[in-house]
Amino acid sequence: MHTEIYEARKNLILEFMKDARYRPMKLKEMCSILGVPRRDREELKLVLDQLISERQIDLDDKGRYKIADPDLLEGTFIGNTRGFGFVHVDGIEDDFYISEENVMTALNGDKVAIKKIFDARSGRRSEAVIVNIIERANDFVVGIFEKSKNYGFVVPDNLKIARDIFIDKNHTMGAVNGHKVVVHITDYGNGRKSPEGEIVEILGHLNDPGVDILSIVRAYHLPEQFPEDVMDQVANIPEEVLPEEYAGRKDIRNWQTVTIDGEEAKDLDDAITIKKTGDGHYILGVHIADVSHYVTEGSPLDKEALKRGTSVYLTDRVIPMLPHKLSNGICSLNAGVDRLALSCIMEIDDKGTILNHEIARTVINVDRRMTYTAVKQILEDKNADTISEYKDFVPMFETMAEAADKLREKRKVRGGIDFDFPESKIILDKKGRAVDVMPYERNTATKIIEDFMLAANETIAEDYFWQEIPFLYRTHETPDADRIHKLTLFLKNFGYYLKLKSGEVHPKEFQKLLGNIEGTPEEAMISRLVLRSMMRAKYTTENSGHFGLAVKYYTHFTSPIRRYPDLQIHRIIKETLSGAWDKKREEHYRHILPDVATATSQCESRADEAEREVDKLKKVEYMSRHVGEYHEGVISGITNWGMYVELPNTCEGMIRLQNMNDYYIFDENKYELVGEMTRNTFRLGQKIKIYIAGADKITRTVDFLLADDVEWT
Known part of the structure; x- marks a missing residue:
């Protein structure tokens, strides 16, 4: 379809839908009113899909086309184990915070429509409310079954799904405590009522060999058998x-x-x-x-x-x-x-x-x-x-x-x-x-x-x-300007710089940086931060190059x-x-x-x-066999709740602030932890000795302690 014809058809559809007499309608009805022959319906759908991607029109929950509300944004809900969440909107750098009372019935991965209620301000994200669930991502959920006398419930493996799923006693398939199961959600509940579902597959007991990986296969809807x-x-x-x-x-x-x-x-x-x-x-x-x-x-x-x-x-x-x-x-x-x-x-x-x-x-x-x-x-x-x-x-x-x-x-x-x-x-x-x-x-x-x-x-x-x-x-698109700005500020703490031109960076600058940090204690950490500043590569029909x-x-x-x-x-x-x-x-x-x-x-x-x-799961499983051992690692990440340490075998664990024998303050400008009493300082890339304190396959986390904080016996 030539560009001029394509644009003319888009404008014609928009004029039709903006008419005061228009009411939301499905594709078939629109084709009938506009007199679009059957052979051209696919072309009309292409035009409508493009208008949706441009956020000029929307589909309602009944599959009808309507003019988009300019105050509404569409994005993907990212859940949190504590009930609140965030919504990522393509093209907007920072995610929107959604408080628990404004989540509606959204579960992690759902496509949602949101309305902004507060703009970002110092130290806080923009905040929004979810007004509609556009598309569900979780018809089926994998989790651990727990049985009560007259009912049961499934605790989802995915910690970003904060709500347990209620199972009526008639829909348990005979599952017992500790069974890994696949549950089909039949009712997403509301603010007061939990989601409900029925068990459709029992994968085995959570400690049975192979059930851990099979659970991930099911959770990601990976098809094993061919039709x-x-x-x-x-x-x-x-x-x-x-x-x-x-x-x-x-x-x-x-x-x-x-x-x-x-x-x-x-x-x-x-x-x-x-x-x-x-x-x-x-x-x-x-x-x-x-x-x-x-x-x-x-x-x-x-x-x-x-x-x-x-x-x-x-x-x-x-x-x-x-x-x-x-x-x-x-x-x-x-x-x-x-x-x-x-x-x-x-x-x-x-x-x-x-x-x-x-x-x-x-x-x-x-x-x-x-x-x-x-x-x-x-x-x-x-x-x-x-x-x-x-x-x-x-x-x-x-x-x-x-x-x-x-x-x-x-x-x-x-x-x-x-x-x-x-x-x-x-x-x-x-x-x-x-x-x-x-x-x-x-x-x-x-x-x-x-x-x-x-x-x-x-x-x-x-x-x-x-x-x-x-x-x-x-x-692979040029990195976002905001990400590069944050990266340059961080690099200055280590004496490294990226040369920018009109706010953009050439890949050669990253190449020079990686050459400069080669062999230094901070090499792995800075390399990962550089990688995280990049956009994700994808498949497109337009050739925009590979940064x-x-x-x-x-x-x-x-x-x-x-x-x-x-x-x-x-x-x-x-x-x-x-x-x-x-x-x-x-x-x-x-x-x-x-x-x-x-x-x-x-x-x-x-x-x-x-x-x-799967890699994270198996690394935790491996580390669980080495609890109580001392190892040397490198600080790979620092946050205001603790620091991540990576061992030479690529396994990573966390030392939580509450488990350190001093009160440490996180300096976000220097990415450092500074002890209030000891004045000890921990920096990215620093080698430290750790003690493996625990490993949890359910949360897929490994807990470390500082070796100096462990009471030697």
């Missing part, structure tokens, strides 16, 4: 590439090709080829599994993949976007078998500049399945046995390292930010209990693959941006087995390569991509939160 129609479609997909599928593809099966992944990985969706030319250039091939060949648009597989949005990686399981027959079978680039791929073949000069590229539908055959550990042993450790085992591939890995260094240096020059946080590696025993936690460090091999994937993603994004066709981009990578064009092309956006753009790429692209297909993608971008961004956020919750 029957999906599995029927999968059953008809061949296990080997068929002869007729080679037609029209570039045959590069004779190119030396490897995959490099973690030891446990089974869904191998990227393979690498590389060679050095006589003039010192590199020909780098990034070959990605052609998942879209098997997951066709609109099929049951496709609909389910879009619904899931991404694979979710929990400590003891993977909840895949696609069934294992695809993700570990025909779509996985396993060694020694022919596979269909979509390839980005790039020529890179000795300065790391990508000179030209080819995008092609290919057929490949991987020579070796490599691990990050083996490649690290070859390139970093110079392990003689590993070098001997892979002697035919060693020159290839050395060439990879050269090319990756050039690409990384090029990215560094333009200002790309590289956060090198150690991720947590959590080891479980056979019963699913955490027996070890350690930092999972990046090495030469992981960085090589990262560099090559970044190059392919950027190349694809730039190519399709200039073709001016509908596409999905991975965008963190300091690139104008970026997309996600390299993981179609586990990310739906990659699968989606593969279809667009293949249609343009095969000549199937026309005006009709362009309009089709222009219509569906905004919803795909929104849905997949939300699914990604859900997966990230679930993964974090």
